[in-house]
Amino acid sequence: MLKLIRAATVLTGRPGESIRNGEVLVDGTRIAGVGERGSLDVPPSALVLDLPGRTLMPGLVDAHVHLGFDDRVDPVTGQTAESDPRLLLRMAENARKLVSAGVTLARDLGGRNFLDVALRDSIAAGLTVGPNLLVATRPITPTGGHCWYMGGEADDLSGVRRVARENLRAGADVLKVMASGGQMTAVAPPAWRSQFDVTQLRAIVEEAELRGKGVAAHAHSPESISDVLEAGVTTIEHCTFLTPTGYAYDADLVARIASSGVYVCPTVHGQFEAIRSRVGSAPLDGWLSMLTRMRDAGVRLVAGDDCGFHLGDLDKAADDYVGGLEVFALAGFSAAEIIELATVTAAAACGVGDETGSLDAGKRADIIAVHGDPLFDLAALREIDLVLVAGRAVTQSGVDTVAGSSGGGPDSLRSDPGGGP
Ligand SMILES: [Zn+2]
Structure with missing residues (x-):
């Protein structure tokens, strides 16, 4: 399944590299492409997820x-x-x-x-x-x-x-x-x-x-x-x-x-x-x-x-x-x-720098979206809108996922798991 995720900003993970109006194409468990909006070759069958005001970055x-x-x-x-x-x-x-x-x-x-x-x-x-x-x-x-x-x-x-x-x-x-x-x-x-x-x-x-x-x-x-x-x-x-x-x-x-x-x-x-x-x-x-x-x-x-x-x-x-x-x-x-x-x-x-840690074509799709831009305000990292682990969405705003109970953005669904150990 191809997924195209568009966001206001894409931080690739390479030091200082930030793409305004960027997009990331995910093919199954892998990243298929990263670029400016409209720059990637995307088949019409791809699922499109638009995240205005958000930043996409490596998990x-x-x-x-x-x-x-x-x-x-x-x-x-x-x-x-x-x-x-x-x-x-x-x-x-x-x-x-x-x-x-x-x-x-x-x-x-x-x-x-x-x-x-x-x-x-x-x-x-x-x-x-x-x-x-x-x-x-x-x-x-x-x-x-x-x-x-x-x-x-x-x-x-x-x-x-x-x-x-x-x-x-x-x-x-x-x-x-x-x-x-x-x-x-x-x-x-x-x-x-x-x-x-x-x-x-x-x-x-x-x-x-x-x-x-x-x-x-x-x-x-x-x-x-x-x-x-x-x-x-x-x-x-x-x-x-x-x-x-x-x-x-x-x-x-x-x-x-x-x-x-x-x-x-x-x-x-x-x-x-x-x-x-x-x-x-x-x-x-x-x-x-x-x-x-x-x-x-x-x-x-x-x-x-x-x-x-x-x-x-x-x-x-x-x-x-x-x-x-x-x-x-x-x-x-x-x-x-x-x-x-x-x-x-x-x-x-951790010895897996070739596999994950940045948004690059071919790497595992370990991706998060946060509310705002963490380069300007680190607190944006507390407002998680989307978490993909190897391409699988485990937290997503507006979608009731099992892992979405904390760190969710202002418009995400939350369910307090109660007191921890
Ligand atoms: Zn220890």
């Missing part, structure tokens, strides 16, 4: 989510309050929320029992609604290390290779390694301590590369950031330069990150202001300035909000993706820069 990309993080897991005992079947249903609901916010590609960086594989395949098969998913399955971590209860414990070289191979055998699209400790696991080393050495990290990279996959490394401390860089990972997650006494931005290390071409996902999320009101401005302003300094140094930053993880009683909800983008604006990023790091750069970081 948003969330490079770091945990759809199946169960905040009721007791990290000390490993006891879970939620059964796998119920958790899988909650993951499906989180996936629906994500796509309702305009996210058409998400990378899940850790969960238990390969439920993420089941969810990814179910979405792809049309059994449930969500973004295209790339999944990491169990994060590799030492016994009792950060997020050990997700099931990916390994302590030595053969151990990390085994868990890496088991994850890949089970269908992981990417490997996740917890290179440093973290703040979410009571018994784990603190975030500023390393959990693996370079040899072990390199073994994980080798296992992934053998199968054409990448590695996402959770790294807070300068030492762990330096180690994962040396090991050759694809993306560095968090990258906070955390030390026992606070953030210690390291310009030399950042220069190495920039020249390596590795992507950094600083896991910027929408609870920033809530946290600032509790802990005060000073530490968070320091963190914001690290974002701009990394950008200025040429680091390839990408959007990813770590949704699923609670911060104490703060819920990083799956449908608050744009809240994270607004924090980049607070740090001084332009709307064009933010859209780039949320689409084309994030898709490249």
